[in-house]
Amino acid sequence: MDAFTTHTGIGVPLRRSNVDTDQIIPAVYLKRVSRDGFEDGLFAAWRTDESFVLNNPRYAAGSVLVAGPDFGTGSSREHAVWALMNYGFRVVLSSRFADIFRGNSGKQGLLTAQVAQDDIELIWKYLEQEPGAQVTVDLAARTVTAGDIVAPFGVDDYTRWRLMEGLDDIGLTLRHEDLIEEFESGRAAYLPVTR
Amino acid sequence: MAGTLAEKVWEAHLVRRAEGEPDLLYIDLHLLHEVTSPQAFDGLRLEGRTVRRTDLTLATEDHNVPTTPGPIVDPVSLTQVETLRRNCAEFGVPLYPMGDVEQGIVHVVGPQLGLTQPGMTIVCGDSHTSTHGAFGALAFGIGTSEVEHVLATQTLPLQPFRTMAVNVRGALPDGVTAKDVVLAVIAKIGTGGGQGYVIEYRGEAIESLSMEARMTICNMSIEAGARAGMIAPDEVTFDYLEGRDRAPKGADWDAAVAAWRQLRTDDDAVFDAEVDLDATTLSPFVTWGTNPGQGLPLSASVPDPDRIVDETERADTERALAYMGLEPGTPLKEIPVDTVFVGSCTNGRIEDLRAAAGVLSGRRVADGVRMLVVPGSARVRVQAEAEGLHEVFEAAGAEWRLPGCSMCLAMNPDKLAAGERSASTSNRNFEGRQGPGGRTHLVSPLVAAATAVRGTLSSPADLDKD
Numbered sequence: 001m002d003a004f005t006t007h008t009g010i011g012v013p014l015r016r017s018n019v020d021t022d023q024i025i026p027a028v029y030l031k032r033v034s035r036d037g038f039e040d041g042l043f044a045a046w047r048t049d050e051s052f053v054l055n056n057p058r059y060a061a062g063s064v065l066v067a068g069p070d071f072g073t074g075s076s077r078e079h080a081v082w083a084l085m086n087y088g089f090r091v092v093l094s095s096r097f098a099d100i101f102r103g104n105s106g107k108q109g110l111l112t113a114q115v116a117q118d119d120i121e122l123i124w125k126y127l128e129q130e131p132g133a134q135v136t137v138d139l140a141a142r143t144v145t146a147g148d149i150v151a152p153f154g155v156d157d158y159t160r161w162r163l164m165e166g167l168d169d170i171g172l173t174l175r176h177e178d179l180i181e182e183f184e185s186g187r188a189a190y191l192p193v194t195r
Numbered sequence: 196m197a198g199t200l201a202e203k204v205w206e207a208h209l210v211r212r213a214e215g216e217p218d219l220l221y222i223d224l225h226l227l228h229e230v231t232s233p234q235a236f237d238g239l240r241l242e243g244r245t246v247r248r249t250d251l252t253l254a255t256e257d258h259n260v261p262t263t264p265g266p267i268v269d270p271v272s273l274t275q276v277e278t279l280r281r282n283c284a285e286f287g288v289p290l291y292p293m294g295d296v297e298q299g300i301v302h303v304v305g306p307q308l309g310l311t312q313p314g315m316t317i318v319c320g321d322s323h324t325s326t327h328g329a330f331g332a333l334a335f336g337i338g339t340s341e342v343e344h345v346l347a348t349q350t351l352p353l354q355p356f357r358t359m360a361v362n363v364r365g366a367l368p369d370g371v372t373a374k375d376v377v378l379a380v381i382a383k384i385g386t387g388g389g390q391g392y393v394i395e396y397r398g399e400a401i402e403s404l405s406m407e408a409r410m411t412i413c414n415m416s417i418e419a420g421a422r423a424g425m426i427a428p429d430e431v432t433f434d435y436l437e438g439r440d441r442a443p444k445g446a447d448w449d450a451a452v453a454a455w456r457q458l459r460t461d462d463d464a465v466f467d468a469e470v471d472l473d474a475t476t477l478s479p480f481v482t483w484g485t486n487p488g489q490g491l492p493l494s495a496s497v498p499d500p501d502r503i504v505d506e507t508e509r510a511d512t513e514r515a516l517a518y519m520g521l522e523p524g525t526p527l528k529e530i531p532v533d534t535v536f537v538g539s540c541t542n543g544r545i546e547d548l549r550a551a552a553g554v555l556s557g558r559r560v561a562d563g564v565r566m567l568v569v570p571g572s573a574r575v576r577v578q579a580e581a582e583g584l585h586e587v588f589e590a591a592g593a594e595w596r597l598p599g600c601s602m603c604l605a606m607n608p609d610k611l612a613a614g615e616r617s618a619s620t621s622n623r624n625f626e627g628r629q630g631p632g633g634r635t636h637l638v639s640p641l642v643a644a645a646t647a648v649r650g651t652l653s654s655p656a657d658l659d660k661d
Binding site for chain 1: 210211215216217219221223224230231233234237242244247249250251252253258259269271272274275278289309310312315320321322336337338339340341343344347348349350352354386387390391417418420422441442443447448450451454486507511604605606623625626627628631
């Protein structure tokens with residue numbers, strides 16, 4: 001995983017709440033067995049609508065998605081994160097993220113930055129007035145800057161540290177294999193096995 | 196210190212706790228299916244890692260499988276299923292493939308085998324893993340990176356959850372089922388209302404439910420945004436488990452039950468949030484919109500966006516009604532459907548099929564309505580056929596299918612065409628969930644069957660008036 005410190009890119013105002021993972025990538029696109037190539041399924045249903053924001057060439061190369069509350073609800077599919085990242089997004093701003101989506105994002109290096117809805121509204125207005133304008137996300141300072149707007153964002157300390165260091169979770173856990181073995185030796189005898 | 200059920204299970208699985216880091220929790224059971232696992236096995240292969248505990252891991256084929264006899268026709272679906280078979284063989288993971296009597300939807304298979312037990316930690320790359328919480332297990336959906344993590348380490352680093360009690364007080368009226376309860380809960384707290392929480396369902400109405408009904412409730416916890424839903428184990432739980440294939444036997448059974456009896460929220464424990472629902476006021480519930488929180492009692496009418504003050508909610512409602520092709524003020528009971536789907540990990544168990552068959556017995560599916568009945572597992576199908584339920588469905592004009600996820604998410608050939616409308620016992624009414632342009636109303640098996648007969652959204656009580 002690449003280390004993440006700051007990112008600057010075109011902001012995309014997505015004026016929708018409750019963007020569920022079926023909208024981010026419909027199930028029909030989940031049949032691949034690789035982690036790449038999912039960008040063609042990103043927001044597939046909405047992209048057939050000419051007025052959809054990513055169909056505007058000024059926003060098409062966006063990398064910072066600015067969304068309404070409850071982003072990433074529904075299915076646990078990590079393909080939603082891959083689709084966003086394969087397309088080119090590095091950051092999603094929302095006032096509230098679904099838990100599984102946020103967890104999946106942190107593992108892949110997609111930053112889910114929690115920004116107050118009032119600030120989201122200001123950023124939406126700015127990006128709509130200035131299509132193609134850049135947004136800067138500073139993970140060290142935990143701020144997002146869009147034009148004159150400087151807004152703080154929330155991200156948990158551990159995810160921030162892992163993103164900034166570019167660390168792999170499994171490698172971190174395997175440092176504690178002795179503790180896992182110790183736990184296993186104390187498990188109840190009645191617990192089931194699958195074979 | 197006093198604790199909630201969720202906190203007790205959490206603490207009992209703690210492998211490592213360190214300041215400023217997530218807790219590392221041991222996972223007792225890891226379920227796999229073909230959609231969210233291929234990239235995880237790929238990750239293991241790339242790093243030269245193995246599956247730490249193949250004996251705590253189980254795979255089944257469910258999302259892509261056709262529900263009519265014959266092989267998988269779609270080449271991409273076939274690739275996914277074949278990839279799962281190859282990965283399970285290479286890494287030594289037990290697998291129930293299509294055609295095996297133990298095959299079925301992953302969340303139906305675990306409980307019916309007796310693998311799902313109180314106090315366990317259970318994960319799967321599938322958000323409806325919350326189903327298993329009905330046994331007092333801490334069970335939740337994970338992403339593919341986490342699947343890889345559990346395969347490699349049998350543990351997961353987890354940020355602590357908050358706890359929420361949903362108290363369903365009083366007795367449920369006749370004809371009101373678990374599905375109606377959980378749809379009412381989601382409508383009350385919203386699709387984000389449970390975000391960050393593990394919900395514990397409590398109260399007389401919950402205690403009176405069968406294990407299968409409890410699974411329906413916990414299954415849809417995720418639709419309220421909650422990571423997991425739980426119900427404290429009791430005699431109903433123990434009766435369900437006793438004698439099942441993987442349940443403890445003999446002295447182990449006694450030891451297990453003694454431990455399970457401790458799995459209750461202490462009287463003086465404090466939840467981070469509490470929600471109360473009066474069961475006696477509930478009635479059959481259906482969704483009208485494009486998220487599971489957009490639901491109303493069946494006796495209500497399609498909401499009018501002009502009466503909604505909040506700008507975002509009004510815009511959401513307008514968009515949902517446009518997608519659903521509904522006019523404000525239309526009585527829900529006047530909405531006609533093309534398709535009725537009975538099945539899924541929410542309502543694809545034997546009691547669900549019995550409920551639907553009970554309504555259909557001696558009646559016919561309305562002209563122009565297609566009804567699919569898809570058992571949640573091969574065992575459910577065998578049981579239903581032993582009881583003659585398939586004959587009731589077929590005599591009514593419904594299609595009796597092979598087990599799988601089917602039209603719940605339309606990854607197999609069972610789909611709605613654009614503009615078609617279904618009454619569905621599944622869990623999500625998102626845009627396009629049952630096929631691009633398809634429109635979904637979430638309902639209970641009783642409402643599904645009555646709707647099939649009348650052709651418009653209906654409850655069994657409406658049939659009695661006909």
